[in-house]
Amino acid sequence: MALLTVENLGIGYQTAKGLLKAVDGVNFTLEPGHSLGLVGESGCGKTTIGMALMGLLPPNGRITEGRIVLDGLEISAMSEDELRKVRWNKVSMIFQAAMNALNPVKRISAQMVEAIQVHRPEVSDEAALTRVEGLFNLVGLPLERLYDFPHQYSGGMKQRAIIAMALALNPKLVIADEPTTALDVIVQDQILKETKELQRQFNIGIIFISHDISIVADVCHQIGVMYAGQLVESGPAEEVFFNSKHPYTQALVSSFPTLAGPKTKLAPIPGEPPNLTGTIPGCRFCDRCPKDTASCKLDHPQWQEVGPGHHVLCDHC
Amino acid sequence: MSERRENKTILQLERVSRFYRTRGNVFRGGGRLVVALNEINLSLRAGEIFGLVGESGSGKTTCGRLIVRLEEADQGRITLNGEDITHLKGKKLREYRRQVQMVFQDPYQSLNPQVTIADSVAEPLITNKVGSPLDHMERVLKVLKTAGLSPAEDYVYRFPHQLSGGQRQRVAIARAIVLEPSLLVADEPTSMLDASYSAQIFEILQGVRDKMGATIMFITHSMASARYLCDRIGVIYRGHLVEQGPAEQVINAPQHPYTKALIDATPKFGRAAEVPTYGTLLAAERPANSSAGCPFFRRCALAERLLCAGTYPPWRQVGPEQVALCHLLEDAAPAVSTG
Structure with missing residues (x-):
């Protein structure tokens, strides 16, 4: 059975200009122990999906349609009290900007003990501290730094502490929202490798949210490419990158400079993503698309299967 | 260009x-x-x-x-x-x-x-x-x-x-x-x-x-x-x-161990096979007693204790117009100018 099933998910934000449909008609599943990379530019709805999976949408955001089912439990229909039991026990999150995710006036150990005891009140102080020590070993933090304050840590160490906290209660699913964006390349590389190793060791499902395809390409089994609130292409990582079909994925891949291979001219994507407050009748990418035809603007594109497990939301692929 | x-x-x-x-x-x-x-x-x-x-x-x-x-x-x-x-x-x-x-x-x-x-x-x-x-x-x-x-x-x-x-x-x-x-x-x-x-x-x-x-x-x-x-x-x-x-x-053709470490860490985007892995970065920093040595000594996997910890490395000419600051490039000639 799939660990996570997302069906026809739609999420809207109530704004002064009307309902902004940040996510529209998104479907995907995640098997236990697998990783899915959600990539797309800022504003495409990838963080919104992550927040919805945690039941942490801001007050003006709500799930307008569809369902999220995690491990047999329907997250999208839960009350706040029920959600609190699922959060951190079954699904946890590594937040964007780890620098700001730690409490600056509390020692790291105290924060991690607190995270454990809030969700498992029955755990004693000693047992929680033992668990924290175990987590420190797991993510490669030296034990003598247990009682430090966050400002005494480097960026990479803070990120490791955040990862340790996300793993504290053995969740089945971890949502990593841009976990390495603020880090240097060398630290980023180390953390990505360690995360991959931990995932294999504990058979955790990971949803990796990033704007940087070069990172998810190396880390994830499955890739979902998002554009303007919709998933536009999904499939096995190599398929999506080396055999991309959707014009947006192709543009995204060719706008990244690489270290190896021929030094081809980067192809910037002209234009800007559409405004999501109104209704968009046809394909959302057609204003920027080289394959644009008259019918693209009028009809919703349909999903096409272009390879085993490889799907594209485009009528011309 | x-x-x-x-x-x-x-x-x-x-x-x-x-x-x-x-x-x-x-x-x-x-x-x-x-x-x-x-x-x-x-x-x-x-x-x-x-x-x-x-x-x-x-x-x-x-x-x-x-x-x-x-x-x-x-x-x-x-x-x-x-x-x-x-x-x-x-x-x-x-x-x-x-x-x-x-x-x-x-x-x-x-x-x-x-x-x-x-x-x-x-x-x-x-x-x-x-x-x-x-x-x-x-x-x-x-x-x-x-x-x-x-x-x-x-x-x-x-x-x-x-x-x-x-x-x-x-x-x-x-x-x-x-x-x-x-x-x-x-x-x-x-x-x-x-x-x-x-x-x-x-x-x-x-x-x-x-x-x-x-x-x-x-x-x-x-x-x-x-x-x-x-x-x-x-x-x-x-x-x-x-x-x-x-x-x-x-x-x-990077020559300095740090340049090599940077290239190792860069995401290869599915082209890993085309770029060699150098492995010049030490997993844990090593302690250094003096600050007189090579700036990269603490993290360099190749460093030799006596030479690299104690003296500042010289510039070496490692290719046409390419220079690197490292003790370990002994085969290369000293660089004429680093500018």
């Missing part, structure tokens, strides 16, 4: 150092001296794009700020076209800044939110009393077009909040080139932007070089962007320049 590279030096840094003193307090007493840049030798050739690559805290931004004279070097000499600009003041400094401009990292902070795009871009013209107010608008429209904002007329009366990050960065570039500087320092201009916008910024910077003949110093943490955009690359580690050479050579 390399075939049109000229050899005329436009900017030269000679043994430039910059120190910061950390703020002391009641308990710790006086501040500690931090070396942000240590005896940097660099030269930029007219019409090239030079990439300065390093991690955060390596001193690459400090280097840029010294060149545009937002800060003053504590030691050493910086010359532009042979003229010493290290300690320029007053009128001379203002004149210098007409020739040397900077594009900052964060386009969300570098534009005044209360000023229209037209006024923002025209401001350097007004402060430097260039041209009449009548032809200001013409020049503003022209540089907005060069910076890829067209139709430029649509943008002039907008405010920064009405633009996307990519568009703001293009305005920041327009503002930097409106005085037609001979040298442009671009400090991580794409690190806050999405990939599709970065590619546009790269294209615009190339255009600024090709059409306006400006020399560009491109400061970045990404080896892949440096490979794409730059003619030559300098790699900087904790204030020390450790390798310098033509971009293709430094990336395909």
Whole structure:
């Protein structure tokens, strides 16, 4: 059975200009122990999906349609009290900007003990501290730094502490929202490798949210490419990158400079993503698309299967 | 692009150092001296794009700020076209800044939110009393077009909040080139932007070089962007320049262990098989007793205890125009000049 099933998910934000449909008609599943990379530019709805999976949408955001089912439990229909039991026990999150995710006036150990005891009140102080020590070993933090304050840590160490906290209660699913964006390349590389190793060791499902395809390409089994609130292409990582079909994925891949291979001219994507407050009748990418035809603007594109497990939301692929 | 590279030096840094003193307090007493840049030798050739690559805290931004004279070097000499600009003041400094401009990292902070795009871009013209107010608008429209904002007329009366990050960065570039500087320092201009916008910024910077003949110093943490955009690359580690050479050579045949570590860490994007793995980075830092040795000693997997810990490494000539600061390149000849 799939660990996570997302069906026809739609999420809207109530704004002064009307309902902004940040996510529209998104479907995907995640098997236990697998990783899915959600990539797309800022504003495409990838963080919104992550927040919805945690039941942490801001007050003006709500799930307008569809369902999220995690491990047999329907997250999208839960009350706040029920959600609190699922959060951190079954699904946890590594937040964007780890620098700001730690409490600056509390020692790291105290924060991690607190995270454990809030969700498992029955755990004693000693047992929680033992668990924290175990987590420190797991993510490669030296034990003598247990009682430090966050400002005494480097960026990479803070990120490791955040990862340790996300793993504290053995969740089945971890949502990593841009976990390495603020880090240097060398630290980023180390953390990505360690995360991959931990995932294999504990058979955790990971949803990796990033704007940087070069990172998810190396880390994830499955890739979902998002554009303007919709998933536009999904499939096995190599398929999506080396055999991309959707014009947006192709543009995204060719706008990244690489270290190896021929030094081809980067192809910037002209234009800007559409405004999501109104209704968009046809394909959302057609204003920027080289394959644009008259019918693209009028009809919703349909999903096409272009390879085993490889799907594209485009009528011309 | 390399075939049109000229050899005329436009900017030269000679043994430039910059120190910061950390703020002391009641308990710790006086501040500690931090070396942000240590005896940097660099030269930029007219019409090239030079990439300065390093991690955060390596001193690459400090280097840029010294060149545009937002800060003053504590030691050493910086010359532009042979003229010493290290300690320029007053009128001379203002004149210098007409020739040397900077594009900052964060386009969300570098534009005044209360000023229209037209006024923002025209401001350097007004402060430097260039041209009449009548032809200001013409020049503003022209540089907005060069910076890829067209139709430029649509943008002039907008405010920064009405633009996307990519568009703001293009305005920041327009503002930097409106005085037609001979040298442009671009400090991580794409690190806050999405990939599709970065590619546009790269294209615009190339255009600024090709059409306006400006020399560009491109400061970045990404080896892949440096490979794409730059003619030559300098790699900087904790204030020390450790390798310098033509971009293709430094990336395909890196010589310094730190350059190799940077290449190891760069995501290969499914092309891992085409790039060798060097494994020059030590998993855990090793302790060092003295600060006299190689700056990379603590993290270098290849370092030899006696040699590397105790003495500062020499510059070696490791390829045509390529130099590296390392003890372990014994086969290579000592470098004639590091500039």
